[in-house]
């Protein structure tokens with residue numbers, strides 16, 4: 001649709017129906033930024049509980065953080081989440097679920113922006129340029145839609161300092177140059193801290209304690225200090241941590257054999273095929289597990305499950 005005929009069509013339709021407002025109808029055809037629309041907490045909860053396996057901490061914190069933030073009419077700063085964990089444990093997956101619950105088109109929405117360090121900020125010598133571009137990009141997009149979502153993937157591969165360019169936007173300012181960033185959401189994804197999380201999970205396992213007994217307080221403090229002091233975290237000595245601008249450090253636990261099986265089943269279901277337990281077991285057994293002796297955690301999480309399934 002081009003805008004003028006879309007406008008005429010909508011105008012005519014709303015005159016005919018006399019029921020839906022112009023805005024309602026317009027937003028059925030074109031994507032609208034609806035800042036005031038509260039988040040459907042039960043839909044998000046259901047989504048997380050059904051789709052995300054083995055991540056009781058991430059499920060709990062993400063649900064709490066997003067609903068609390070979106071139901072607050074007057075947040076004092078944007079929401080910043082830092083997701084940490086081993087490869088293939090669901091960080092990108094959860095960001096996608098969060099994005100879809102915030103803006104129906106999810107990652108395809110014009111209000112959700114994904115940055116991948118190695119793709120968008122590859123060269124160390126261009127840090128100043130990236131900082132400048134990032135500031136302009138964020139300012140432009142938040143001016144257009146206050147509830148914009150920005151996802152930064154591969155934070156551990158980001159050159160130190162790049163992210164500090166957006167520090168002012170994440171702080172408690174009411175406005176900067178006429179733009180308020182308080183309704184925006186920033187999500188950082190990184191493998192940094194994965195080793196610390198695994199160590200804690202292993203300690204619990206070796207002590208015969210349940211994985212679900214691991215609490216946020218067992219991990220969050222270790223994580224924030226570990227990430228701050230890790231040169232390859234993208235947040236190394238970053239002002240974001242220093243100034244307490246990260247609202248939640250969210251740990252993703254390493255996935256076990258049973259979770260890998262759940263991922264295989266989910267993928268089969270998504271493909272519309274019947275669940276064949278023999279295939280589920282075969283795919284799960286092809287994955288490699290660590291530590292060497294106990295072999296508890298999948299070293300690629302649920303990554304590669306989809307491509308392996310193609311061979312069965």
Ligand SMILES: Nc1ncnc2c1ncn2[C@@H]1O[C@H](COP(=O)(O)OP(=O)(O)OP(=O)(O)O)[C@@H](O)[C@H]1O
Pocket residue numbers: 051052053054055085086087088089090091092093094189190191255263301302303
């Ligand atoms: N905890 C999980 N529950 C359900 N599915 C999962 C989970 N973790 C991973 N998956 C599946 O595996 C795929 C790859 O995971 P994802 O890209 O989210 O990993 P990641 O943690 O972002 O890894 P990386 O750090 O390597 O980017 C997902 O698209 C999803 O299908």
